[in-house]
Amino acid sequence: MTELLKVSNASKMFYDGPIWRRQTTVAVDNISFSIADDRPSITGVVGESGSGKTTLALLLLGYAQPSKGQVVYRGQDLADMSKQERFEFRRVVQPIFQDPFAAFNPFYLVDHVLQVPIKRFNLASTEAEAEELIVEALQLVGLRPAETLGRFPHQLSGGQRQRIMVARALLCRPQLIIADEPVSMVDASLRATILASLQTLNRDLGISIVYITHDLTTAHQVCDNIIVMYGGQVVEAGAVGRVIRDPQHPYTQLLVSSIPLMDRSQRWENQETTEPTEQNGRVSVGCKFAPRCPHAEDRCWTSPPPLYQTESTRAVACVLQDNSPVLEGHDVTSVFL
Amino acid sequence: MNRLLRLFNSQRITTNLIIGLVILAIVILVSLLGPMFVDMELIEVGAVAPSKPPSAEYLLGTDSQGRDMLAVLISAIPQTLKMGLIAGIVGVSIGLLLGLLSGFFGGPLDTVIRVFADSLMTVPGIAILLVIASNIESMTVEVMGLTVAALAWMYPTRTIRSQVLSIRERPYMAVARANGESELEVLFREVMPNLVPYVAASLVASINGAILATVGLESLGLGAQNVHTLGTTIYWARRYSAVLRGQWWWWAPPIIVVSLIFIGLFLVSMGLDRFANPALTGQGSARTRRRKNKAQRNAAQLKAAANHQTGADNQSALLRVDNLQVVFETAAGSGPAVDNVSFSMQPGERMGLVGESGCGKTTMATAILSLVRPPGRIAGGSVQLGDIDLLALRDEELRKMRLKEIALVPQAAMNSLNPVMRISEQLADAIRVHETTLSQPEIETLIRDSLINVGLSPEVANRYPHQLSGGMKQRVSIAIATVLGPQLIIADEPTSALDVVVQQRVMLTLGRVQKELGAAMILIGHDMGLIAQFSDTIGVLYAGKMVERGDIDTVLNEPCHPYTRLLIDSLPKLESESEFIGIPGLPPALFNRPGGCSFHPRCPFAFERCMAETPEPQLVKGRQVACHLYPDLGQLPPIPISSVVVAGDGALPTGIVDKTTTDANTANGNTATGEAQS
Amino acid sequence: MSITYVLQRIAQLILIVFIAITINFILPRMIPGDPIESALTTKIAISGNVSVDVQKVAEAYRQKFGLDKPLWQQYLNYLNDVLHFEFGVSLVKFPETVVSQIRSALPWTITLMMVSTITAFLVGSILGALFVWPSTPRLFHVLVSPFMLLSTIPFFLLGIILLSIFATELRIFPPGGGFSPTLIRGFNMETILDILHHSILPALSIILGSMGAWALGMRAMMITVLGEDYVTFAEAKGLHPRRVFLWYGMRNAMLPQVTQLALALGGVLGGTVLVEAIFSYPGIGTLLFAAIATKDYFVIQGIVLILIFALAGALFIIDMIYPLLDPRIRYTD
Ligand SMILES: Nc1ncnc2c1ncn2[C@@H]1O[C@H](COP(=O)(O)OP(=O)(O)OP(=O)(O)O)[C@@H](O)[C@H]1O
């Protein structure tokens, strides 16, 4: 397998406060995985707010440098790329951001954001050709060009704006799209359309996608593989069907049980209290989830559990799985489908 | 061209701007056309008889040096304006350049520019002016202008810098980079255009300041005394004691002209505020008073009484909403955000209210509390809590009902707490105003208990909102809403900003507290799953209308309205990897609702009647449904998959535009605090 | 607010003051001609004594003030003097010291200007807030709007207008000065009333002239604040409209204004030169004005130093207390 983008043992620290009392936030903690070059995939990254998803996205996009480890694009470390290489990288790996309003420069018509990449990346030789590219991209995401072009961002709905962002990413002919919560700001009924556009890109155009979200249901729906993050670490990873339908890490279990289901027979209020027992104040140098974990044992607090490969397509970082072999190399790609 | 059009979008042109421009235009015209009508030779000393009050011959009289004041004035205006323009343009250009560099690139460059600017700001300009003035043989208008610019560039630098700092963090910067733009392109193509309003405002302010400074200095005798400007005219008037001698025609006209220029610039800059801050558009003088005349009140009571008799099964109802109508009236159009909605709720009932964004959920909640703000207006109907007609109450009576009887858990809990008040104060506020007899210790106990009750530690009381996480803030607003034990709690999307784990915990807390109080609750949301988890009954809103209302299990198991059905289907399921089901099209714009059933353009089952006739709610299979398919139809047929799987949609008509703009503005607002931080 | 933040701010303050003081050192030395000679000439012109050899006296002065030393030594001496609040003597009113001149002028300026600036701030802010408060009667808008327009007129011009109406025409108020020349000053009612009487016109011109700017700033902030969700929530809590207005509206809207107020107070000493000059008020402004007119460089330098300290001090203090007013502000850098 050749790798398009490879994260190896990447960590990102943020520092706060005075030098002598410096507080360190480990936003991303020793994560390794990769996106294949030859086989289009959708990889989900899920986790609660503050678990480091956006930071990971910024690392993947080269907008932030890892404090440890490296991010490698086709054998080339992002940290030392020439201007030309970076330019190429920028085209091939495209972002979609969470807030579809803030992603538009309010000064320009929405056309601006679609025309610039064509010019910069020399995607068309004539005006007409450029026009055609734009129309084609818009249609791919289910937008009618006549009703979207020539308008200002605030004149479009959130769902339309977000799909223009998808179309923009698409225009650049990327091989990988990093989508950071692309649907969290749109209505539940519009989510479906945007996610379907993403899935079309993947299936029909062979574009790989990293889909970052805290919504397990949609992750389940679109992804092939999934990485569950907690406190900047991978706590569980593998094929999406297995991880979500039968979660093994207590945190994933908590996440799955928090999904509001339509099924009225499984009402939260009828279940045993799911409120986790928080052990206030105690700092864990081991598993970061220990203070909230209902199964936490003494050893959880003292040393961080490695990733255990519990199945051919799953790895879990929890001592409860210690009868399984430790995942070699810590790279979760090896358990992906 | 389009950009220009947008800038001069009619909504942003205000009367202030126009009046200001007209005043300035008149002043300029007088100075330009004046020489054609007035003999400009008369500005020489001794040209006319000295110290004459205004007369037919000398319209503005003459000064004690024998000059015609009108001629003096006309020759002085362009000089003054020139000075102001030079100072303003040069000062702002320097400010723009330095502000851009400082804000965009940051680092040592930023520090150097900032420290230098701050240092220069602390040295009084007058001292520097003095030095410059004494170094220059003959002070000209141009030099004076440049001098003032040299003393004033720090102010635009500061403004521009703080703007650039905030723009720099916007996501569209990253998008531009992903589009292949280089750093310089990002700076000039993405950042610069957004500074236009600020630059314009700074320019007006600088011209203002420059004229002020020059007129001031000249009237102290420190300026260009060998040319006629308004300032020097005032200087000479003072020098020859015109004020004390009552020669008003000497000193008053230049002061009046300066004042006119200032008033003009002031109005223009007020007008420019609109460009700088589009959020101001349409807010103007925010809310108007909720006022109702007696006749209206009586009519409402009569109607309520009538309803009382008809709704026999509603005898025990806690809340009864009848034909409630809320309209928004704006320049862009008007339309009913809540359209003839009627429903009732029993005590202790949990009602889920669902619908897509913009269908009127929040408007309905605010209408029940009579908190609708202009341009919204309650246009008809009644809201009854027990025996009390809320819409007929006087302001003061209504105020006493709020929180004590009906409490709101607001949609944006993140922003619903006053950021500069401690939690305890915000709770105490609420308690004190309704329970006037409680002593301080009693209030404190109440605060403590209410915090513990929502699962927070009592010490949270001493914190400020920004020290709490989103989930904690939401708990605090639940604590406030429930502290006085209201009969009805309206929770407007209480968890939409939280992640799933926190959402579950907050909802469980809200549910528990509501049960303990025995209060009824309206839970607003667009997540069918959450509503299914928490409600006893459900109401489905579409385009301001209640399209389906009934028991939750009944409705979820067999939705009758096509819209309800689609809403339910569009929720992805965990059990299987299903197709994406979306609702084709978009909800209609507020100001352009389709006739007939407003859902017909999107409805897979629509037929002719749906376009012509508005369906009335009717009882179908134990729930109210407003759809023409019934009563003829026994069961809603399966939805044709082709029509609902990922369809394209139309553009959003302009109706929703304003709302989304303001939302986005508040979302990335906080410029004030951002500035203080930097 | 961390200790680092405070230390950083103090360092910045020192740096800024240092640069400003240095500018103040360089400035007079950039003036062409010899300040001492020109001051002496002025002085002689005033006193009419022609027999003095200007050159010789000037030489003596220069030696006395160390102006014949190399520049760096002068600079060090200057810094040393500044540290000891030693601003030299007035050249024109020799041998009066600069410090004593400033000391006698300062109280006048501080009381008059501080009081009127704060009054203008309070009145302006309240009016501005009322402007956008929904239940303000229409009549208020009609009555107050003209005052707002009046405020756009620069206040020293307003001073001239007030002077001509109330002092020249109506003769209700004295045309200038801080007290009547005939008054025997003492701590009694008569003195106080006399001083008040003299201060009303200058105070009024500052209040009327700057009120509008405060009102305008407040109005803009208040529009934003009234649109905030916490104001709606406060109303939903059933609070008295008065409480919502004051504690949820004004209090929040005023925060950004406080910085401006501090700057205005810091600038009070210098910013009102013109008003003082027009009313011949015996404060710092008039002193500076006179010093400029007679080129009394040491006095100018001394006053400028005082102004630098005042403004830098005001900026520093506001930075220190702002976090107390607005708990959201986090200082990290
Ligand atoms: N620039 C920064 N400086 C300091 N700390 C930061 C910075 N950016 C992120 N962090 C911290 O790093 C952690 C991870 O943040 P991140 O934004 O990656 O989380 P996330 O999973 O994207 O959360 P969300 O779902 O809220 O977007 C958080 O604790 C955050 O406070």
Ligand SMILES: Nc1ncnc2c1ncn2[C@@H]1O[C@H](COP(=O)(O)OP(=O)(O)OP(=O)(O)O)[C@@H](O)[C@H]1O
């Ligand atoms: N201030 C306003 N001016 C004009 N129209 C408005 C205003 N506020 C709301 N509306 C319109 O009223 C309608 C109902 O809005 P409302 O906020 O009640 O919807 P909602 O169902 O709460 O939506 P959401 O799920 O986004 O909160 C929308 O069409 C909206 O555009």
Ligand code: SF4
């Ligand atoms: S009335 Fe007609 S258009 Fe409306 S929901 Fe029913 S079938 Fe569809």
Ligand SMILES: [Mg+2]
């Ligand atoms: Mg994020």
Ligand SMILES: [Mg+2]
């Ligand atoms: Mg809403």
